[in-house]
Amino acid sequence: MARTFAWRLVFAVIVGCCVSAAVAADGEKKRPDPEQMFKKRDANGDGSLSLEEFKTGMPEKALTKADARFKKLDTSGDGKLSLDEFKAGLPPKK
Numbered sequence: 389m390a391r392t393f394a395w396r397l398v399f400a401v402i403v404g405c406c407v408s409a410a411v412a413a414d415g416e417k418k419r420p421d422p423e424q425m426f427k428k429r430d431a432n433g434d435g436s437l438s439l440e441e442f443k444t445g446m447p448e449k450a451l452t453k454a455d456a457r458f459k460k461l462d463t464s465g466d467g468k469l470s471l472d473e474f475k476a477g478l479p480p481k482k
Contacts (some may be wrong), residue, residue: 422475436468 429441443454459475461469469477 422478426471426474436470437474438468442469
């Protein structure tokens with residue numbers, strides 16, 4: 389019984405060290421690449437996002453403001469978001 393506990397403790401320490409090293413190596417959580425986010429949402433591959441594509445993957449809380457946000461980001465007024473319009477709407481990197 390004591391031997392099992394000791395091995396579990398050793399395992400937990402090793403995992404903790406690995407996680408700490410990974411976090412230290414990155415320094416902070418990385419934001420996903422905006423171009424990759426855009427491509428994932430661009431379901432039809434036309435190079436722009438419709439309102440429905442824009443809403444894809446949004447948490448329920450964000451959906452309540454999605455229409456207004458989309459309209460604000462669509463600076464060209466064409467009813468679609470270009471990659472540049474999409475990037476302009478992302479929060480700045482820290």
